[in-house]
Amino acid sequence: APLHLPQAASPVRAPAVTAPVRRPKRVTVAPLDPVSSRLRSKDDSTGSAAMARGGLKSALKSVHEKHPLVSARGFALFTGPRSSLVLPPVGRPRALLARAALADPKNYAEAMAEDEREGNHEWRDGCLKELRSHASNESFEVRPASEKPRGRAFVKFTWVFKRKRDGTKKCRLCVQGCTQRAGVDYDQTYCGSMRSTSLRIIASLAAARGYNLRRWDFITAYLQGELELNEVVYCTPPRGGFMGAFSSDFGSVPIMCVVRKPIYGMAQAGRRWQRSLFPWLIEFGFTQCESDKCVFILTRTMDTPDGPREETVIIGVYVDDLQIAYGPDDEHSLYALFTAAMKERWNVDDEGEIADLLGVEFTRDGNDIVLTQSAYIDKMESEHSPDDKPVKSKLNKTPCDKSLDKHVADALAADIPDPPDSAWLTQQTRYRSLVGALLYCATNTRPDIAYAVGMLCRCMSRPTDDLMRDAMRVLHYLCLSRDLGLRYGASLRRPYGMSDANWAVQHSTMGNVFMMHQAGISWSSRKQDSVSLSTCEAEIVAASEAAKEAVYVAAFSNELGIMDSEPIDLFVDNKAAIDLAYNPEHHQKTKHIQRRHFFVRELVEEKRINVPFVNSVDNLADFFTKPLDARVFYPMRDRIMNVKHPSEGDGAVPLTA
Secondary structure, three states, X not given: OOOOOOOOOOOOOOOOOEOOOOOOOOEEEOOOOOOHHHHHOOOOOHHHHHHHOOOHHHHHHHHHHHOOOOOHHHOEEEOOOOEEEEOOOOOOHXXXXXXXXXXXXXXXXXXXXXXXXXXXXXXXXXXXXXXXXXXXXXXXXXXXHHHOOOOOOOEOEEEEEEEOOXXXXXXXXXXXXXXXXXXXXXOOOOXXXXXXXHHHHHHHHHHHHXXXXXXXXXXXXXXXXXXXXXXXXXXXXXXXXXXXXXXXXXXXXXXXEEEOOOOOOOOOHHHHHHHHHHHHHHHHOOEEOOOOOOEEEEEEEEEEOOEEEEEEEEEEEEOOEEEEEEOOOOOOOHHHHHHHHHHHHOOEEEEEEOOEEOOEEEEEEOOEEEXXXXXXXXXXXXXXXXXXXXXXXXXXXXXXXXXXXHHHHHXXXXXXXXXXXXXXXXXXXXXXXXXXXXXXXXXOOOHHHHHHHHHHHHHOOOOOHHHHHHHHHHHHHHHHEOOOOEEEOOOOOOOEEEEXXXXXXXXXXXXXXXXXXXXXXXXXXXXXXXXXOOHHHHHHHHHHHHHHHHHHHHHHHHHXXXXXXXXXXXXXXXXXXXXXXXXXXXXXXXXXXXXXXXXXXXXHHOOOEEOOEOOHHHOHHHHHOOOOOHHHHHHHHHHHHOOOOOOEOOOEOXXXX
């Protein structure tokens, strides 16, 4: 007789609730995950009944009445061939509701389908508006396809659809740069952007001098650039049948678009745009910084009714956005003269006082300027914290503890599954995504997680369960302190830096931090490339790495007029390393050290930096070399980030959930 083995019970899942709706519209409620299934409890029949009657708006309203934490805007309605209504969990409304919105169409077909469902032509009208902009700008010329030279391939056009923050719908005609051929359709593609350190230095200068910070945006910036004579791209017509209005002279003959100006998506578009903007700024009178080629400075004496007045305008260029720092803004000011000339030459939009730039939020608090990433942390929480467990501040007073080093060492020593199973690959993808998101915070406004994230980055290809929990701990710490940031204010002290290293048997961890106007402007926490045989060697290697950043900070500050040509101070807490920075001492113990690690000595001899001594307890760079307990962590964090919150208990500032 055949042997019948008992089968494992299948997991119980929430049933899919399908509600018939009057055609041609169809709305399907997606299966609920265990976290959000509480919304569909046995006594919660109001929402499903309303949905069954076909009333989408009434369903949203009815569920909102029973669950006040979930608003009508809290439902993520993804539009597409089959719409699905996803209910967010109740426990974390702030992050989810802040990000819940209608999904953008992924292609032209989805955009037109949405227009048909909503009974309007907003996306189609946006496509026509975009094409009219190209026509007025003479971005491309419509010609018969037979005129394409031999040996040249067609490049594809594509539509990109985006809902902006104010709800308006934006259509962008782009070139699929992946279909261009290097050496044929383009040559050089480099397009610079302002460094994040430069952004923080300019913000600190604005706080110290009382400058205004304003953001300007170039409308269709790439279309205002100029291609070189031999850079001609041949594209197939975009989808939608819009080209009939532009090619009526060719009848039924196949047509093509001969691109004459940079269009979004082209590999060389950003480079051509900057090659048009930068010469104009220099011609106006701006000086391009040598330490950051995307920062321009103009100082001029203006004639005013009150007499001559010296003014300065500083511009930071990030692709098609301008961050402008300036003083007076009356009609006789240099800023007014420059903006009038810019409006006459370019198609620009004044977005007002800068509020955010690439996820970094700017806030004026009296005379101080605070840089935070609250919205970005909200987005991380909604994407990487799917569980509905409350964050316990008791377990997350600091981003990491001393067990992190052991977890990293164990992960590096462990074997990778061969072949890796699907569960391991899924965890690896999730780990990389989370650590990458944390890294963006650590390098912009949150030096307090720099060490923890730096350690997590060492195991991107081999995550473990312990490291995944460590990464979630960093995320929970950010969620509890999401409103913390860098606070810059007026200070009479010149910029200075600190360097330190945590010597280990294998690769040491080195860190440095540079302070300006009461808060950090640059910091680093990384593993040394070589094995150090002593604390002196680890410290001199760390000092030489910090010296490279000191050269940039000093040069850029000198160009902005923040400091004179005097050497910048780089504090070190190891006397033997300081001796090596000034003299080739201890030859018997240092003869094996590579020459590149004595770069700091060359700078000292050139009188470009000083290496004074600092006590270990006052060395802020120690913050980036090892995990610290709460009693040491919070005072150092408050000094580096210039936190103004009152202390409580063990020295921690109040954390906001």
